Amino acid sequence: MDEQALYQMTYGLYVVCAAHGGEKSGCVVNTLQQVTAQPVKLAVTVNKENYTTELIGRAKRFAAVALDQRADLLQIGRFGFRTGRDFDKFEGIETGKDQSGIPYPTGCACAFYSCRLMDTVDLGTHLMFIGEVEQAERLSEEPPLTYAYYRTVIKGKTPKNAPSYHEGQ
Numbered sequence: 001m002d003e004q005a006l007y008q009m010t011y012g013l014y015v016v017c018a019a020h021g022g023e024k025s026g027c028v029v030n031t032l033q034q035v036t037a038q039p040v041k042l043a044v045t046v047n048k049e050n051y052t053t054e055l056i057g058r059a060k061r062f063a064a065v066a067l068d069q070r071a072d073l074l075q076i077g078r079f080g081f082r083t084g085r086d087f088d089k090f091e092g093i094e095t096g097k098d099q100s101g102i103p104y105p106t107g108c109a110c111a112f113y114s115c116r117l118m119d120t121v122d123l124g125t126h127l128m129f130i131g132e133v134e135q136a137e138r139l140s141e142e143p144p145l146t147y148a149y150y151r152t153v154i155k156g157k158t159p160k161n162a163p164s165y166h167e168g169q
């Protein structure tokens, strides 16, 4: 398999968030996408080991923000390289809350979505959650952060839990 072919795929970068029973987390993903228009549904693929995955399964809901180009390695590191199991990722940063109380970061995000979980597909290492959008809002006029911009301009890396991880990246 020519792995260079996989590098030709394009993505945005998002933080998907969940909360249940007083616990909360959120993780960076490049796998959020709109999959239907009527009704509007989003799909996201998250690693079974992620704390966010556990919370989405328990709450049957998730929220997400589209990161914009103000996001830097510090902010991406908070949500993309550390787990929320032992650390409150929302403490000390600007946040909003969706109608069900799920917190989400607002400081470097251009849009927000809140979804009710409709289906879960087991992909082995990852679960794909499919949710119906109940709230959506523009948060800034900044351009959305693409995965290509993250890799080439911000010079960011991809951790093992991301589906797009490749050895020797």
Ligand SMILES: Cc1cc2nc3c(=O)[nH]c(=O)nc-3n(C[C@H](O)[C@H](O)[C@H](O)COP(=O)(O)O)c2cc1C
Pocket (backbone or CB within 6 Å): 013, 025, 026, 027, 028, 029, 030, 031, 032, 045, 046, 047, 049, 050, 051, 052, 053, 076, 079, 080, 081, 082, 083, 084, 085, 150, 156, 157, 158, 159, 161, 162, 163
């Ligand atoms: C650029 C980037 C893309 C990522 N994409 C995904 C993804 O699509 N799915 C996933 O499960 N993890 C992805 N990750 C890894 C998670 O964000 C990371 O494992 C996170 O620390 C999990 O946090 P949690 O345990 O609090 O849920 C990505 C990380 C980065 C930096």
